[in-house]
Structures are given as C-alpha cells and as structure tokens.
Amino acid sequence: xxxxxxxxxxxxxxxxxxxxxxxxxxxxxxxxxxxxxxxxxxxxxxxxxxxxxxxxxxxxxxxxxxxxxxxxxxxxxxxxxxxxxxxxxxxxxxxxxxxxxxxxxxxxxxxxxxxxxxxxxxxxxxxxxxxxxxxxxxxxxxxxxxxxxxxxxxxxxxxxxxxxxxxxxxxxxxxxxxxxxxxxxxxxxxxxxxxxxxxxxxxxxxxxxxxxxxxxxxxxxxxxxxxxxxxxxxxxxxxxxxxxxxxxxxxxxxxxxxxxxxxxxxxxxxxxxxxxxxxxxxxxxxxxxxxx
Numbered sequence: 001x002x003x004x005x006x007x008x009x010x011x012x013x014x015x016x017x018x019x020x021x022x023x024x025x026x027x028x029x030x031x032x033x034x035x036x037x038x039x040x041x042x043x044x045x046x047x048x049x050x051x052x053x054x055x056x057x058x059x060x061x062x063x064x065x066x067x068x069x070x071x072x073x074x075x076x077x078x079x080x081x082x083x084x085x086x087x088x089x090x091x092x093x094x095x096x097x098x099x100x101x102x103x104x105x106x107x108x109x110x111x112x113x114x115x116x117x118x119x120x121x122x123x124x125x126x127x128x129x130x131x132x133x134x135x136x137x138x139x140x141x142x143x144x145x146x147x148x149x150x151x152x153x154x155x156x157x158x159x160x161x162x163x164x165x166x167x168x169x170x171x172x173x174x175x176x177x178x179x180x181x182x183x184x185x186x187x188x189x190x191x192x193x194x195x196x197x198x199x200x201x202x203x204x205x206x207x208x209x210x211x212x213x214x215x216x217x218x219x220x221x222x223x224x225x226x227x228x229x230x231x232x233x234x235x236x237x238x239x240x241x242x243x244x245x246x247x248x249x250x251x252x253x254x255x256x257x258x259x260x261x262x263x264x265x266x267x268x269x270x271x272x273x274x275x276x277x278x279x280x281x282x283x284x285x286x287x288x289x290x291x292x
Contacts, residue, residue: 009215039215059089109275110138141166196252
C-alpha cells in the first residue's frame with residue numbers, strides 16, 4: 001500500500017509569538033513534552049515496522065518541532081528507512097542545521113516558513129543558504145499580510161531561483177485583484193491559496209491514500225474532518241480506507257486542498273507534494289489556473 005500520513009502529536013509549544021497564531025509562545029509542561037516524545041517514538045516505531053507498505057510522512061505540529069531533539073532524531077531515523085519515500089516537517093527553521101548531516105537528504109525535506117518580526121532576516125536567510133549548501137530539499141514561504149510584502153520580495157530576490165517561495169493567503173482576509181497580483185508576482189501559485197476551494201461532495205484522496213494521525217494513533221481522513229476511521233496501532237483504520245467525497249463545504253488550507261482530485265496540484269507538485277516543492281519551476285507549470 002502507498003500511504004501518505006500527516007502526523008500531528010500533542011506538541012503545541014512554539015518559540016515564536018506570531019500574532020496570527022493561537023500557539024504563539026505557548027509552553028508545554030515537562031509532562032506534556034514527555035507525552036509528545038513517547039507518542040512520536042511510538043509512531044516512528046510503527047512506521048519502521050511497516051515493511052510491506054510504501055510510506056510518505058509529513059509532520060505538521062501545532063508548535064515548533066525541530067527545537068526538540070526527538071523530532072530531529074526521528075526525522076533522521078526515518079529518512080534512512082527503505083520503505084519510506086519521503087519524510088518532511090513544517091518548521092520555522094529556528095533550529096540549527098547540523099543535525100541534517102545525520103539524514104538521508106534524498107528522502108528528507110523541509111517546509112519552511114519565514115515569520116517577519118520573529119527572527120532577524122539575515123539569520124533566516126543564512127539558514128536557507130546553509131540548507132542549499134548541504135543539498136537539502138526545501139521550500140520557503142510567508143503569510144500574505146500587507147506588512148510582509150517587502151520582506152517577501154527581498155527574500156525572493158535573495159533565494160536561489162530553484163527554491164520555491166510560496167505565499168499563504170492570510171486566514172479570513174479578502175484580497176483585491178491588485179493585492180492578489182502583487183503576491184502572485186512572487187508566487188504564481190498564490191491563486192490557489194487566495195480563495196477557499198469548494199469541496200463538498202468532491203472526490204479527495206484523503207481517507208483513501210492519505211490519512212491524518214494524532215498522538216494516540218487515532219486516524220482521520222485529514223486534519224479538518226473530525227470523524228474517526230479507526231486506530232493506527234490496532235490496524236482498524238485499514239478497513240475504512242477507500243474513495244470518499246469531502247463532507248465539508250470548503251477547504252482553505254494547502255495541506256487539505258492539495259489532495260482534492262479536482263485540482264491539478266498532484267501534477268504541479270509531483271514528487272514534492274508533502275514539502276510543497278513544484279515539479280518544475282517553469283512558467284508553464286507555475287501558471288496553471290486554479291479550479292474553484
């Protein structure tokens with residue numbers, strides 16, 4: 001079985017205090033951190049044991065995972081497992097990068113977000129340059145607030161052409177065509193993020209070849225649909241896998257709508273769906289218009 005897993009454990013603490021994030025500067029207690037570590041180690045052991053499957057794993061913690069040693073260690077371990085095709089994590093890139101020398105960089109990838117005002121620009125750019133020098137696979141992005149535009153333009157100019165700069169539409173924000181044009185000039189795929197996608201009744205890969213897993217092993221089709229499909233560790237989820245339509249009216253998050261079969265994003269991001277790296281940074285590929 002080819003299976004993509006979005007894992008989100010109990011971790012909810014972050015070293016940044018972004019005003020648009022409910023988990024900003026939140027602290028997990030020592031007990032909560034121990035619980036998160038045990039849950040992650042259990043998941044990693046399960047993934048290693050699935051020798052009959054081909055797995056791809058994206059870690060999507062509410063907080064920042066890479067400042068925790070157990071996330072770095074788990075990513076390094078899983079990157080060397082033959083039946084794991086890709087292992088990736090969403091990160092603010094605040095950690096050091098030396099740990100990547102322990103990874104198989106043919107399997108590991110990073111989804112990096114730059115948060116202006118939370119870290120010095122030169123420090124973040126320096127980390128990106130370290131990743132480039134190491135040959136790491138990664139994307140970089142920003143949230144499309146007007147006050148972030150100049151920094152985003154600066155980042156696009158300073159990053160190598162082969163590094164994709166994505167832009168997420170700010171939650172709840174309506175963009176005029178003029179505003180959207182500014183962001184689209186930086187990220188030709190921004191139109192996919194600009195508006196929520198109508199998804200009710202439409203076919204989606206989640207629940208069939210893509211699942212969401214929490215720290216207790218509860219399996220759901222995705223992070224945004226609460227209905228449970230079973231448990232990862234007793235194998236009960238497998239009986240529930242199959243084609244199914246989306247039960248929600250709209251899908252407005254990239255890690256959700258990228259799996260909609262009515263959108264061409266599996267072709268756009270072929271080989272890089274989890275880390276948000278397009279198959280080719282050409283005008284033809286990146287100018288594909290979204291379906292709504």
